[in-house]
Amino acid sequence: MSQPTDRGFGELDSAWDRVISTLSASRQRDKQNHEIQTDLDVTLLTGFLGSGKTTVLRHVLEHPRGLKIAVLVNDVGQIEVDAHLIGQETSDQVSLSNGCACCALADDLSRQLETLARDHDYDVAIIEASGVADPINIAQVIYGTNGCHLDGIVAVADPIALEEQRGNHHIAPLLQRQLQAAHLVLLSKFDLLDKNGLQIANSAVAEVAPGSRILPIENGEVDVRLLCGAADRGASLTNTDHFTNFEVATAVINPAGPWDPRDLGKMLEESNHQLLRAKGWFDDQQGSRHHLEVVGRRWSIEPSSNSPIQGLVLIGLDQEHVGAAATKMRALNPN
Amino acid sequence: MGERYGTKAEMGAPLEHITVYTAAHIHTMDQGRPDASAVAVSNGRIVSVGSIESIEPWLRRYPHSIDDRYSDKVLMPGFIDPHTHLRLSGTYMGLEYVGPIESAAPDGLRKGLPTRDAVLNQLRALAAEHSNPDVPITAWGYDPASQSGHLDRDMLDQVSDTVPIWVIAYAPHIVYVNSPMLELIGVDDDSVGHGIGRYPDGRLNGWFVETEATARATRPVADMIYGPDSGRAAIDRMGAVAKAAGVTTTADLVWGMADGFEPEWEDHASAMSEGTLPLRMFMIPFEPKLVREFGDDMLDFLASKTQQGDDRLNTHGVKYVNDGSYPSMTLVMNEPGYLDEDTAHTGEVPWENMVERMLPFWKAGVQIHSHANGDRTLDMTLDTLEALQRIHPRFDHRFTVEHYCLSSPSQARRLAALGGQASVNIYFVHFRAQLHADHGFGPDRSEATARLGSLERARVPFALHSDFNLVVTPLSPLLAAWCAVNRIGADGETVLAPGEKISVDSALRAITIDAAYILNRDDRLGSIEVGKHADFTVLNDDPYQVNPNDLRDIEVHDTVLAGESTN
Numbered sequence: 001m002s003q004p005t006d007r008g009f010g011e012l013d014s015a016w017d018r019v020i021s022t023l024s025a026s027r028q029r030d031k032q033n034h035e036i037q038t039d040l041d042v043t044l045l046t047g048f049l050g051s052g053k054t055t056v057l058r059h060v061l062e063h064p065r066g067l068k069i070a071v072l073v074n075d076v077g078q079i080e081v082d083a084h085l086i087g088q089e090t091s092d093q094v095s096l097s098n099g100c101a102c103c104a105l106a107d108d109l110s111r112q113l114e115t116l117a118r119d120h121d122y123d124v125a126i127i128e129a130s131g132v133a134d135p136i137n138i139a140q141v142i143y144g145t146n147g148c149h150l151d152g153i154v155a156v157a158d159p160i161a162l163e164e165q166r167g168n169h170h171i172a173p174l175l176q177r178q179l180q181a182a183h184l185v186l187l188s189k190f191d192l193l194d195k196n197g198l199q200i201a202n203s204a205v206a207e208v209a210p211g212s213r214i215l216p217i218e219n220g221e222v223d224v225r226l227l228c229g230a231a232d233r234g235a236s237l238t239n240t241d242h243f244t245n246f247e248v249a250t251a252v253i254n255p256a257g258p259w260d261p262r263d264l265g266k267m268l269e270e271s272n273h274q275l276l277r278a279k280g281w282f283d284d285q286q287g288s289r290h291h292l293e294v295v296g297r298r299w300s301i302e303p304s305s306n307s308p309i310q311g312l313v314l315i316g317l318d319q320e321h322v323g324a325a326a327t328k329m330r331a332l333n334p335n
Numbered sequence: 336m337g338e339r340y341g342t343k344a345e346m347g348a349p350l351e352h353i354t355v356y357t358a359a360h361i362h363t364m365d366q367g368r369p370d371a372s373a374v375a376v377s378n379g380r381i382v383s384v385g386s387i388e389s390i391e392p393w394l395r396r397y398p399h400s401i402d403d404r405y406s407d408k409v410l411m412p413g414f415i416d417p418h419t420h421l422r423l424s425g426t427y428m429g430l431e432y433v434g435p436i437e438s439a440a441p442d443g444l445r446k447g448l449p450t451r452d453a454v455l456n457q458l459r460a461l462a463a464e465h466s467n468p469d470v471p472i473t474a475w476g477y478d479p480a481s482q483s484g485h486l487d488r489d490m491l492d493q494v495s496d497t498v499p500i501w502v503i504a505y506a507p508h509i510v511y512v513n514s515p516m517l518e519l520i521g522v523d524d525d526s527v528g529h530g531i532g533r534y535p536d537g538r539l540n541g542w543f544v545e546t547e548a549t550a551r552a553t554r555p556v557a558d559m560i561y562g563p564d565s566g567r568a569a570i571d572r573m574g575a576v577a578k579a580a581g582v583t584t585t586a587d588l589v590w591g592m593a594d595g596f597e598p599e600w601e602d603h604a605s606a607m608s609e610g611t612l613p614l615r616m617f618m619i620p621f622e623p624k625l626v627r628e629f630g631d632d633m634l635d636f637l638a639s640k641t642q643q644g645d646d647r648l649n650t651h652g653v654k655y656v657n658d659g660s661y662p663s664m665t666l667v668m669n670e671p672g673y674l675d676e677d678t679a680h681t682g683e684v685p686w687e688n689m690v691e692r693m694l695p696f697w698k699a700g701v702q703i704h705s706h707a708n709g710d711r712t713l714d715m716t717l718d719t720l721e722a723l724q725r726i727h728p729r730f731d732h733r734f735t736v737e738h739y740c741l742s743s744p745s746q747a748r749r750l751a752a753l754g755g756q757a758s759v760n761i762y763f764v765h766f767r768a769q770l771h772a773d774h775g776f777g778p779d780r781s782e783a784t785a786r787l788g789s790l791e792r793a794r795v796p797f798a799l800h801s802d803f804n805l806v807v808t809p810l811s812p813l814l815a816a817w818c819a820v821n822r823i824g825a826d827g828e829t830v831l832a833p834g835e836k837i838s839v840d841s842a843l844r845a846i847t848i849d850a851a852y853i854l855n856r857d858d859r860l861g862s863i864e865v866g867k868h869a870d871f872t873v874l875n876d877d878p879y880q881v882n883p884n885d886l887r888d889i890e891v892h893d894t895v896l897a898g899e900s901t902n
Contacts, residue, residue, distance in 0.1 A: 019430065019475045019503055026550045026557035049676045107680045109870045130678045136508050150546060157811065181508065181545075219685075265527040266537075298545065299529045 006125045015222045025144030040117035041149050042142045043123040046135040047156035048165060052188030053128055054078055055220030056156055060126065061085075061100050061111075065224050068099040070122040072112070074130055076102050109138070110145045116143065124151070124228045134174065135181040151229045152295035155182035159193055159201030180210040182288030183296035184226065184276060191218040201235050213276050213296035215317065223248070226276055226315065229293055248276070249319040251326040254311035256282035259332045261290055261301050267328055268299045274321035280312030342535055353377045353399035354898060357387065358410040360877055361861040364848045368837050374410065375399070375417055376869040380899030384863050393550040398663050410894055411843070411864050411878045413583025414812040415850035417758050418704075418800035420574035420735055421585065422602060423593055424498025433457055433502065451483045455494055458502075461493040471499035471516055473556055479504060486511040487532075489853045501556050512544040517541065519555045537831065544856050546767070566594060566602040573803075573810075574612040578901055580811040581872035581891040584851075586617035588654050588704065588737065588802075591624040600640070600725040603648055613901035615870070617651040617854060620693065623683045625653065628775070634699050636832070646868065647897075651854060652702035654737075655693070657682040658712040661763050661784075664775035666709030668741065674777050677819065679709065686715050690722045697723045702855055704758070706783025710741040710780065718751045730754065733855050738802065740791075743779045747793040756796040758853050759845075761810070761818045762787045768831055769824040772787030787845075788835035798850035799842070816842035817887035839883055 020068035032177050046052050057071050063083050073079065076094050079102050088095040092104035101122070106112040109127070116125055125148075129138050135153050143148045165175050179185060185205050193201065200218060205212050215226065226248070259282055267273075278294035281304060291304035292312060312329070354376050357454060361371040362382055372539060375390045377384040377397070383390040387401070433454045436447040448454050461472050472495075473879065479485045491500045495613035499516035503509075512520065512881045517539060522531060524539060528551065532542025545551035559565075577585060590599055599618070608613035620637065640650040659665020659680035667679040684692050693703055707713045713736065739757040749877050764784050771781040790797045799819060803810040819842040822831045830836075839846075851861025859868055873893040880884055893902045 015434070015476055019506065022503065022508075022549055022553050023557045023560055025554040107683060132680070137544070140550070143546050143550055178613055260528045261524060265529070269529070269533075300547065301527050 015151075018134065018136050018140070025140035028069075039120065039147050039149075040122070041151040041229055042124045043111065043151045044126065044129055044135055044138055044142065044153045045126055045156065045227075046129040046133070046153060046170070046182065047137075047186075048158070048161070048175065048178070050161065051156040052160040052186075052220060053156045054221055055150060056187070056217070057102075057220075057303065058129060059220040059222065060224050060227060061096060061098075061102065063099050063224060063255065064098055067124060067224060067228065068122045069224070069228070070100070070116055070125045071102045071104060071128065072105045072125060074105055075103050075129040095282050108143050113142065113145045113148050116277040117145075130223065135178055139181065144221070152183045152227075152298060153181050153185045154186060154227060155179055156186045156188050157205060158189060158266070159187045159197065159204075160189060160202050162201055166208070171291065176208050179205060179212065182212065183213045183298040185209070185212045185296075186222060187214055187216045188220070189218065190216040195319060201265065211297055213274065213317075229277065229279055229295065236278075249322040251314045251322045252311060253280075253282075253314070253326055253329055256280060256310055256312045256329070257283045257333075258283045258287070258291075260284060263332050264292070264329070265299070265301055268294065271325075271328060273325040273328070275314055275316045275325050278312060278325075281307045282307050282312060284308055312321040350377045350382065353382055353393060355387065355390065355399060355401045356410065356871070357403045357406055358405045358873075359402065359407050361863060361876075362412075362843070362879065363412040364844060365410050365862045365864045370862075371863070374849065374869070376898040379869055379899075380865050381863060381865055381869050382511050383865055384495070390524070405873050405893070409874040410863070411581075411874060412847040412873045413861070413894055413896070414581045414846050414872050415584040415798070415811065415854070415861060416577065416582050416800050416803075416815075416846070417574075417586050417798045417850045417853045418588050418760075419577070419585045419589060419803045419810065420589060421577065421803070422570050422599060423505070423585060423589065427627045431457070431461060432473040432476050433474045435478050435481045448482065448839065451490075453771070454486070454502075455490060457488070457640065458491070458494045462498050462500070465498050468498050468515075470559065471501045471556060472498075474502045475504075477502050477504040477511070477661065479509075485509075485542070488513055488517070488539060491516075491541060503572045503681075506547055508545060510549045512541045512543070512552060514541075514778065516552075516555075520552050527644075539555055556859065566599065567606060567749070570602055570606045571611040574606060574614055576810055577895055578613045579891060579895055580629070580809075580813070581874070582614060582810070582812060583870040583872065583894050583896050584615040584617075584854075584856075586619050586651060586854060588619050588706075589621040589656075590618040590650070590654075592630070593622040596620065596624075596636075596640075597626065599649070604768045607647055610800060613896050615646065615769075615860070615868075615896075617856075618649070619652045619654045620650065622655050622696075623652050632694065634701070635811050636687050637701065646859070652704050652735075653696045653705070654704045655682070655684060655689075656691070656706045657684070657686065657716065658707060661708050661738070661760070661771075662767055664771070666740065667715075668776065668780070669711045669714065671777075673774070674773070678775075680707070681712075687693055689719045690726070693719060693723060694726065695730070697729070698727050700729075700732075704730070704737050706737040708738045708740040709745060713739070713742055713746050717749050717753065718757075720750075720755055724753060731852070735853055737800075738784075739797075739826060740784055741776065742783075742786050742789070744789040744793070747786060747789040747795055750790075750843050751793040756853055757788060757790055757799045758800050759785050759790070760802050760848075761787065761799045762801060762814050764822050764824075764831055765818045766825060769826060769829065775778075783832045783835060786832070786835045787818075788832075791837055793839060796849055796852050797805040797845055798830065798853040799845045800850075811887070812846035813889055813891070814887040816846055816878070817884075819845065820883045820886060827880055839879060842886075843878055865888070869895060871895040 047054055076137050085096045087097045094102040114116050129135055142148055166172050206212055281289050281291055283289055289304050291302045294298050314322050355373050357373045374384045374389045379781045383393050432445045488752050493708050500520050501516050517521045530544040530548030532540045534540045535843045543549050603616050610807050627634045658667040664678055665680045686787045692890045734755040737756045739759045749850035768784040772778040799815040801810040820839055824831050851857040875890040875892050893900055
């Protein structure tokens with residue numbers, strides 16, 4: 001009775017864990033079905049130790065663009081936010097003067113998130129998954145927690161270590177799951193790469209997780225509007241707004257629709273639209289309003305009766321892709 | 336709570352009829368009188384043990400019959416697994432395994448299926464014997480990468496177009512279903528949603544990919560798994576698994592945690608009264624839940640449940656969970672810590688509050704069971720026990736460290752000095768230790784996982800348990816004994832920390848009389864002695880005679896509970 005030890009570390013156990021969390025997450029949501037308020041947007045940040053997650057979190061906390069962000073991490077001391085920003089400090093929470101906070105992850109994540117959602121102190125929560133955690137398990141917990149909305153899973157990958165990690169059969173399966181689960185992949189340490197190196201890293205990610213939206217960043221500088229959909233809440237829907245530190249392209253469709261939601265879903269599913277983010281509201285042919293949200297590969301369309309806005313903002317890496325996506329959407333018009 | 340179950344009236348019931356079981360050999364586990372060939376039983380208790388000749392004074396005085404159904408078998412005291420979660424774990428037992436690699440399961444090992452065709456054949460066989468078309472066939476572990484491609488709706492419709500089929504895979508996260516399952520989920524070609532897969536012609540292909548879609552596909556299945564009868568069904572299913580492994584007594588170590596104290600108790604009580612749970616069961620309350628639910632009345636609640644309980648189902652002790660698990664690498668370690676990132680958890684009760692939280696139970700004489708997987712957690716646990724001893728010194732408190740995975744010899748000696756004991760998960764030595772040499776714990780502590788030899792040298796009483804829960808290891812006391820005696824790693828050859836091996840006799844004590852001691856029931860259970868409960872495990876071979884390497888292969892023929900065969 002020998003256990004195959006060469007099959008990748010703990011693969012079977014984590015598969016089983018995932019089955020269990022899928023099952024219990026589905027149940028929990030059903031139990032609490034009555035009125036699902038999605039007050040708290042939750043982003044899951046995943047990636048191996050040393051990939052650059054902490055730098056990303058520090059940047060986001062220092063540049064929240066008016067959002068009140070709660071960052072949930074294993075060790076609140078690790079982030080080292082600019083000392084000028086630090087307000088109150090306890091062993092499990094550092095509060096910042098800009099309304100953000102860095103909190104210690106509790107053992108019971110679901111309960112911690114429920115409390116955060118109920119207290120309304122923050123607009124979004126970003127959870128830093130430990131480097132060896134399986135993001136799907138945590139995503140299931142978020143998905144199953146009352147008052148929370150899983151905004152997206154974002155992976156940070158170190159392009160320089162990527163090859164070596166892929167070759168290590170102990171960690172390759174987990175790396176693969178992290179990249180495949182991610183809706184956006186941030187390639188950190190962009191500044192240390194030449195053009196060739198970037199291409200190699202891009203295709204390494206694409207090979208593991210085909211269709212990934214990949215965004216190169218340096219010094220953890222990523223605009224919070226790409227990390228958190230809540231940043232687009234009440235967005236002005238203009239494309240004159242400048243994103244900091246790196247080039248992104250935006251487009252606005254206003255008014256959006258009338259479209260058949262099924263056609264829009266089909267277009268998002270099938271076309272390689274390359275959008276990093278999209279958010280907004282559109283009407284169907286009957287005049288009912290729907291909410292659209294895109295995070296990289298992931299999208300959702302939900303009926304949304306009470307929004308006064310009818311318009312979409314699209315965000316991508318270059319103008320060509322964003323323009324093409326906008327054109328495709330406009331062409332959905334049944335008339 | 337020093338009070339034991341059983342009333343005087345029950346103890347003193349007059350003997351009416353004596354049944355004598357004869358056996359090829361009886362290992363009594365009473366060190367003073369270790370061997371016998373006949374045991375006399377009446378009213379569920381042992382009247383006498385020895386030989387037909389030696390028990391003759393009883394037989395002369397009372398009507399009796401000789402039952403020789405076990406005359407070519409070996410009798411042991413009923414096995415005791417002092418730490419399981421039958422109700423919790425059985426919930427998931429309805430899931431079939433269809434993965435590519437061999438998997439440990441509670442009822443033994445499940446073979447891997449090499450190809451997609453093998454998986455489809457397996458599902459076909461399940462569908463053929465599936466009686467209720469309203470209940471889906473559910474399976475997990477499918478690996479499209481190594482089992483030659485994805486499943487889809489049309490393939491699964493060919494397996495069955497009447498029974499719903501639901502298969503969950505693991506890389507990437509995906510659920511495959513057939514047409515009847517699509518109906519149960521409530522999606523059709525017009526449905527809108529990310530991750531709902533389609534054929535090129537727009538027809539649904541039975542795939543559900545990523546969180547929302549898999550959750551949507553899973554909801555009907557989850558409803559069934561967590562339905563109102565699921566706890567009871569789980570107990571029945573896992574009770575059968577435990578019985579087949581020769582277990583006659585176990586304890587649920589998180590009573591109250593999942594669905595509450597009364598519902599969980601009721602499920603066990605009804606299973607016993609309807610004859611589907613052939614075990615004695617001790618319900619050990621999960622402390623944080625007990626405190627939350629009963630506050631200052633918690634000791635009164637336990638006292639009332641002890642009154643209500645009997646010698647089959649009763650409450651016992653109190654349970655703390657103070658770090659994470661071994662396989663998920665969330666236990667708390669001493670220096671130099673984890674090889675890579677530290678992913679430890681410390682549990683719900685803050686460590687600095689531990690003494691204060693345990694003190695009311697300690698003072699009331701409620702036995703404390705404190706989970707400690709990591710060696711740092713063990714240090715904290717020992718510090719806590721020492722503080723309790725200073726505040727309120729006690730003898731014979733049987734403070735139990737649960738799991739005891741990573742430890743040092745000095746910790747064993749300190750545990751001895753403080754009067755504590757250990758209930759040890761030994762299965763990881765075989766199933767996981769070699770993996771963790773290079774993952775998480777490093778070579779030293781991984782090799783020395785579950786130091787039974789050190790415990791024995793320090794004279795700490797210990798038992799072996801399965802913790803059968805959501806960790807994929809089997810529930811089998813004889814396999815546990817095999818792990819303890821041989822300490823063979825997952826590669827099937829390497830002996831891990833040979834100085835931590837124990838003898839066959841010690842290992843068998845750790846699943847019988849010493850396990851009873853851990854649960855503070857060694858006056859009633861755990862050996863075949865006059866006056867004790869007549870609980871036996873009936874084996875086809877003699878564990879003292881076989882090659883120690885074959886211990887795990889000994890077949891369990893039957894168990895006897897309170898004098899009656901459970902077959």
